[in-house]
Amino acid sequence: MNNSNFDPRQFRQALGAFTTGVTIVTTRGRDGQDYGMTANSFNSVSIDPPMVLWSLNKDSSSAQAFTGSEHFAVHILANDQEDLSNRFAKRGVDKFAGLSTTRGADGIPLLEGCSARFECRTTYQYEGGDHIILVGEVLAFDRFDSSPLVFHGGGYRRLLEPVVVQDHSVYGDNWLGFLLGRAYYQMQMPIRQQLKAMGMSDLDFELLGMLSFGEGKTLTELRRLFEFVGKDLTRQHLDVWVQKGLLTLETTNDEAARIYFTESGRQLTIEWLAFAKAAEMTAMESLDYEEAQQLKLLIGRVIQQTGETLPQHWRKENIWQDNNLWQQPG
Numbered sequence: 452m453n454n455s456n457f458d459p460r461q462f463r464q465a466l467g468a469f470t471t472g473v474t475i476v477t478t479r480g481r482d483g484q485d486y487g488m489t490a491n492s493f494n495s496v497s498i499d500p501p502m503v504l505w506s507l508n509k510d511s512s513s514a515q516a517f518t519g520s521e522h523f524a525v526h527i528l529a530n531d532q533e534d535l536s537n538r539f540a541k542r543g544v545d546k547f548a549g550l551s552t553t554r555g556a557d558g559i560p561l562l563e564g565c566s567a568r569f570e571c572r573t574t575y576q577y578e579g580g581d582h583i584i585l586v587g588e589v590l591a592f593d594r595f596d597s598s599p600l601v602f603h604g605g606g607y608r609r610l611l612e613p614v615v616v617q618d619h620s621v622y623g624d625n626w627l628g629f630l631l632g633r634a635y636y637q638m639q640m641p642i643r644q645q646l647k648a649m650g651m652s653d654l655d656f657e658l659l660g661m662l663s664f665g666e667g668k669t670l671t672e673l674r675r676l677f678e679f680v681g682k683d684l685t686r687q688h689l690d691v692w693v694q695k696g697l698l699t700l701e702t703t704n705d706e707a708a709r710i711y712f713t714e715s716g717r718q719l720t721i722e723w724l725a726f727a728k729a730a731e732m733t734a735m736e737s738l739d740y741e742e743a744q745q746l747k748l749l750i751g752r753v754i755q756q757t758g759e760t761l762p763q764h765w766r767k768e769n770i771w772q773d774n775n776l777w778q779q780p781g
C-alpha cells in the first residue's frame with residue numbers, strides 16, 4: 452500500500468465503496484440566516500451520552516456558519532428526497548426557498564419528510580485535514596417510517612427489502628428461471644380459477660389474449676403464435692368456441708379463414724382482461740411505484756438479452772392491430 456502520492460480521484464472512488472445514507476445538516480448562523488448542506492460523512496459515536504458526528508469541508512460556503520453555531524440538525528433523507536439532496540449540495544442557491552420548516556433548538560431549521568432527524572448541540576470540533584469533524588450531543592430525535600436514500604460509488608441507490616420466500620422449492624430459489632416462472636404462475640392462479648369458473652381452459656386464456664391484440668387472424672397465424680409458447684391450437688378447439696357463439700369465422704372450412712369475436716365473445720374477453728389486470732395489481736401491491744418500474748426494467752433487460760429469437764410474428768407491430776379489443780369498431 453502506498454499512501455504518499457496516490458491519485459485523489461482514485462482515493463475518492465475507493466472511499467465510495469463504503470455505502471452510506473444521505474443527510475442534510477442544517478443550522479442557523481450567527482447572522483440569523485439558515486444554512487444547510489448535504490453530507491454523507493454522518494455517523495453515530497456514542498449511545499450514552501447520545502452523540503453523533505459528521506465532517507465539514509473547510510471550503511464550503513457555510514463552513515463558518517456551522518463552526519460558529521452552537522447547534523445543528525441532521526436529517527437522514529428518505530428515498531424520495533434525491534432532489535432535496537441535490538439542492539443542498541449546490542453552492543450559491545437559496546436552498547430553503549419554498550420549503551416548509553419548523554424550528555428546533557436555538558431556532559435551527561428542521562426539514563420535513565425525512566427518515567430520521569437529530570437535533571444536536573455542538574460539543575467538539577476537531578481538525579481533520581481539509582475537513583472539520585463536528586461532534587454533537589443529541590438533544591432530541593424523531594424517526595419516521597420511510598425507507599432511506601442510499602449513496603454508493605458516487606451515485607444514489609435505493610434499498611431493496613430482502614424477501615423471505617416461504618416453501619423452498621426443489622429447484623432452489625436462486626434460479627432466475629424458476630423465480631420468474633413461480634411469480635408468473637402464482638400471479639396467474641386467481642385468473643385460472645376465474646377462467647375455470649367461466650368454463651374456460653388455459654388454452655382459451657391464451658387464445659382470447661392473442662385475439663384481443665387484434666382480431667382477424669387466421670388459424671395458421673394463431674398456430675404460429677401458439678408454437679412460441681409451446682402449445683398447439685387445433686381446428687376442433689376453435690370450433691368449440693364457434694359453437695359456444697363466442698367466435699366467428701369469415702368462411703367456415705378454410706385454414707385461411709379470419710377469426711373474429713362475436714359480441715358475447717368480446718364481452719367475455721373484456722371481463723377477464725379486467726380481471727387479469729386486477730390480479731396483476733394485487734401481485735404488485737408490495738412494490739411502490741419506483742420498485743415496480745425497476746422490476747419491469749430489469750425483466751426487460753433479461754428479455755432483451757434472451758430475445759434474439761423472438762419471431763417476427765410476435766413483434767408488437769405484427770401482433771397489435773387497429774381492431775384490437777380496446778378500439779371497438781363503430
Ligand SMILES: Cc1cc2nc3c(=O)[nH]c(=O)nc-3n(C[C@H](O)[C@H](O)[C@H](O)COP(=O)(O)O)c2cc1C
Nearest residue numbers: 488489490491492506507508511512513540541542
Ligand atoms: C451525497 C453527498 C454527500 C456529501 N457529503 C459531504 C460531507 O460529508 N461534508 C461536506 O462538507 N460536504 C459534503 N458534500 C458536498 C456538499 O454538500 C457541497 O459541497 C455543498 O455545496 C456545500 O454547500 P455550501 O458550499 O453552500 O456550504 C456532499 C455532497 C453529496 C452530493
